[in-house]
Amino acid sequence: MDIWFIGLFIFVMFLGAITLSYQMYNMIYLDAKSRGLKHPKFWGFFSLGGNNGSGGLILYLLGRNKYISNMNDEDRAGMEKRKKKALVSLCFLVVGAVATVITVVLFEL
Template identity: 45%
Template sequence: MEWRITLAAIFAAVAIVGAMETIYQIYQVTVIDAAARGLKHPKLWGMLAANGNNSSGLLLYLIGRRKYPRNAIDIKQLQLMDKKKKAAGIGLVFLAVGAIGLVVCLARVGL
């Protein structure tokens, strides 16, 4: 029983790392996109989009950015944005694996 609790703690840590990585990458992608579109205060938009409560900040950003066409972006920024998107996907995989493993371990323990 003790090893199951240890395994559950490992899966919980993996889920937390995956969630933090995903939030950070969403922040980075939003800052790059907001700067490329010429929005004022791109870091503020990034913080708003990374806010985790029902993704309302991300929805607000996506609705607000429609007025600003993306015209000031170069190849380097596009490549960086693609890297950040892939990293966010990897963070989601870590989050999913950690959450599923945690649920399975806790179900086996009986908590």
């Protein structure tokens, strides 16, 4: 029975991680597009990977400061929605991790 709970909570963590990555991609894509960077989809994808988990994100954040943001109201509203969805995804990730640890500790005793 405990394996079923652990599997469920790992699925919740996985769901949170995937949706958080998707929201991050879309936020970076919108930001890169509003700043006029070439290949904004590439920057969105590049920022998700890296040897340390987010090395591409750091490079993007350092490089984007050279460009001025010209985000219109529609994109700004979309960015706010994406931020809220990313927060929900992060909550799923944290709740899944905490519940997995609690389940493992309780069923080990």
